[in-house]
Amino acid sequence: xxxxxxxxxxxxxxxxxxxxxxxxxxxxxxxxxxxxxxxxxxxxxxxxxxxxxxxxxxxxxxxxxxxxxxxxxxxxxxxxxxxxxxxxxxxxxxxxxxxxxxxxxxxxxxxxxxxxxxxxxxxxxxxxxxxxxxxxxxxxxxxxxxxxxxxxxxxxxxxxxxxxxxxxxxxxxxxxxxxxxxxxxxxxxxxxxxxxxxxxxxxxxxxxxxxxxxxxxxxxxxxxxxxxxxxxxxxxxxxxxxxxxxxxxxxxxxxxxxxxxxxxxxxxxxxxxxxxxxxxxxxxxxxxxxx
Amino acid sequence: xxxxxxxxxxxxxxxxxxxxxxxxxxxxxxxxxxxxxxxxxxxxxxxxxxxxxxxxxxxxxxxxxxxxxxxxxxxxxxxxxxxxxxxxxxxxxxxxxxxxxxxxxxxxxxxxxxxxxxxxxxxxxxxxxxxxxxxxxxxxxxxxxxxxxxxxxxxxxxxxxxxxxxxxxxxxxxxxxxxxxxxxxxxxxxxxxxxxxxxxxxxxxxxxxxxxxxxxxxxxxxxxxxxxxxxxxxxxxxxxxxxxxxxxxxxxxxxxxxxxxxxxxxxx
Ligand SMILES: Nc1ncnc2c1ncn2[C@@H]1O[C@H](COP(=O)(O)OP(=O)(O)OP(=O)(O)O)[C@@H](O)[C@H]1O
Ligand SMILES: [Mg+2]
Numbered sequence: 234x235x236x237x238x239x240x241x242x243x244x245x246x247x248x249x250x251x252x253x254x255x256x257x258x259x260x261x262x263x264x265x266x267x268x269x270x271x272x273x274x275x276x277x278x279x280x281x282x283x284x285x286x287x288x289x290x291x292x293x294x295x296x297x298x299x300x301x302x303x304x305x306x307x308x309x310x311x312x313x314x315x316x317x318x319x320x321x322x323x324x325x326x327x328x329x330x331x332x333x334x335x336x337x338x339x340x341x342x343x344x345x346x347x348x349x350x351x352x353x354x355x356x357x358x359x360x361x362x363x364x365x366x367x368x369x370x371x372x373x374x375x376x377x378x379x380x381x382x383x384x385x386x387x388x389x390x391x392x393x394x395x396x397x398x399x400x401x402x403x404x405x406x407x408x409x410x411x412x413x414x415x416x417x418x419x420x421x422x423x424x425x426x427x428x429x430x431x432x433x434x435x436x437x438x439x440x441x442x443x444x445x446x447x448x449x450x451x452x453x454x455x456x457x458x459x460x461x462x463x464x465x466x467x468x469x470x471x472x473x474x475x476x477x478x479x480x481x482x483x484x485x486x487x488x489x490x491x492x493x494x495x496x497x498x499x500x501x502x503x504x505x506x507x508x509x510x511x512x513x514x515x516x517x518x519x520x521x522x523x524x
Numbered sequence: 525x526x527x528x529x530x531x532x533x534x535x536x537x538x539x540x541x542x543x544x545x546x547x548x549x550x551x552x553x554x555x556x557x558x559x560x561x562x563x564x565x566x567x568x569x570x571x572x573x574x575x576x577x578x579x580x581x582x583x584x585x586x587x588x589x590x591x592x593x594x595x596x597x598x599x600x601x602x603x604x605x606x607x608x609x610x611x612x613x614x615x616x617x618x619x620x621x622x623x624x625x626x627x628x629x630x631x632x633x634x635x636x637x638x639x640x641x642x643x644x645x646x647x648x649x650x651x652x653x654x655x656x657x658x659x660x661x662x663x664x665x666x667x668x669x670x671x672x673x674x675x676x677x678x679x680x681x682x683x684x685x686x687x688x689x690x691x692x693x694x695x696x697x698x699x700x701x702x703x704x705x706x707x708x709x710x711x712x713x714x715x716x717x718x719x720x721x722x723x724x725x726x727x728x729x730x731x732x733x734x735x736x737x738x739x740x741x742x743x744x745x746x747x748x749x750x751x752x753x754x755x756x757x758x759x760x761x762x763x764x765x766x767x768x769x770x771x772x773x774x775x776x777x778x779x780x781x782x783x784x785x786x787x788x789x790x791x792x
Contacts, residue, residue, distance in 0.1 A: 415649040416626035
């Protein structure tokens with residue numbers, strides 16, 4: 234049979250060899266990342282597991298390691314998320330809807346688009362400086378929970394806008410046409426035909442943005458979130474701290490007991506991040522099923 | 525005169541007697557610099573089926589989309605001339621586009637149901653226009669699905685996702701959805717080209733039933749389909765109307781040699 238004789242055996246063997254080598258190379262590249270992550274996790278778990286006790290969640294920070302906990306930091310992070318979430322959702326999704334559904338494609342909107350993409354890559358400390366000038370000083374919110382949440386809102390806005398735009402763009406044009414052809418106006422089309430399909434994608438982006446915010450430290454240090462807070466914020470203008478700042482504070486102390494506390498804090502933070510990313514994946518899967 | 529296709533046995537009643545519903549007068553349409561429709565003048569009769577035929581890119585869809593102003597959604601289109609429906613210029617500033625589109629329904633080439641239930645798909649239009657009452661919506665959904673010859677197949681699972689239907693059922697659902705807002709005119713842009721022969725036949729039968737109540741304008745690439753279901757046929761070439769006549773007459777003896785070449789399959 235010709236089929237078995239036509240190929241150049243030598244060449245085929247060579248191609249297979251190259252394919253095999255590349256396969257090994259890519260697997261090695263992947264394993265570097267995985268091994269590094271595992272090493273980090275194991276190291277942290279060994280250090281921190283003994284401190285992962287109720288006290289960690291129930292106690293306020295203390296000068297004595299055995300009494301120290303991160304209650305105020307966990308609650309502070311939660312409060313911050315609760316304030317950020319609605320504000321950044323409305324602003325981010327609103328901007329994405331405007332850019333995708335309302336604004337024409339002209340030089341002005343292209344400029345805005347470029348700006349947003351650039352802002353997504355600006356170092357977070359810069360947002361800290363902005364927050365300090367705008368919210369802490371100019372609007373005189375002081376070093377409050379509200380100032381921190383607003384700073385973080387601005388930090389995550391570009392992420393939310395870009396991912397919401399992608400989700401909106403993924404909705405096929407034929408679906409908009411179907412709605413317009415039935416006599417829908419623009420908002421009716423956006424709200425009834427486009428958003429329901431885009432919502433899971435939008436929410437995924439919002440959750441990922443929130444998980445970014447929960448781990449950010451630099452901008453909050455910049456605007457002066459405290460490192461020692463032995464009370465829970467009662468209203469939005471109270472001072473506050475968040476988990477990564479508490480961890481940073483513990484790590485910067487000389488005593489090894491505090492380093493164990495920091496490791497335990499990192500485990501809690503990682504668990505939360507994992508949970509949020511898991512929720513995002515669930516949403517993503519649901520998304521691919523319905524559309 | 526040699527025509528290489530079978531003649532329609534049952535081309536419906538002549539459209540001669542019907543009143544003109546849509547008058548297109550010296551219409552020019554530009555996509556940016558591209559002159560897509562050139563001086564198109566055409567009368568479309570009421571309660572009859574008008575078929576647009578012609579080679580790809582000759583402007584059939586463009587003209588169809590001008591009739592419900594879907595072209596407004598494409599940036600850079602410019603239109604000159606006049607389209608009047610029942611005497612009203614639809615491009616005049618007093619005309620409300622949403623009301624126009626309610627009156628001039630459209631069915632697209634690819635079935636495009638919303639990823640919602642069958643019921644919600646049909647109720648989408650009525651809800652847009654402010655109908656909230658459950659009993660009223662139920663009535664509309666039932667009558668629209670019946671009119672689109674889909675009711676018997678779906679009446680027991682109206683809550684099921686529209687995406688679970690077959691392609692042909694989806695297209696009939698899209699027709700039902702268009703009928704639910706009580707249009708006078710139904711535009712169909714190659715509505716059967718994505719369907720199998722049996723679904724196509726069902727939709728052709730449906731069109732025959734609907735033309736007693738609606739004015740139907742359809743684009744088709746299928747000469748047999750045009751001959752089978754339409755009363756009037758319009759042949760387009762390069763953005764111009766070459767010939768517009770009674771379907772029977774156009775297929776039996778086209779007056780323009782280009783029409784003859786096209787329908788006998790010599791180009792296009
Ligand atoms: N949005 C658009 N922007 C620019 N040009 C367009 C646009 N839509 C259509 N055209 C051009 O206008 C001409 C007519 O297009 P149209 O879609 O009306 O053709 P058609 O007769 O429906 O063709 P087909 O049978 O392939 O559907 C084509 O040359 C096409 O390239
Ligand atoms: Mg077309």
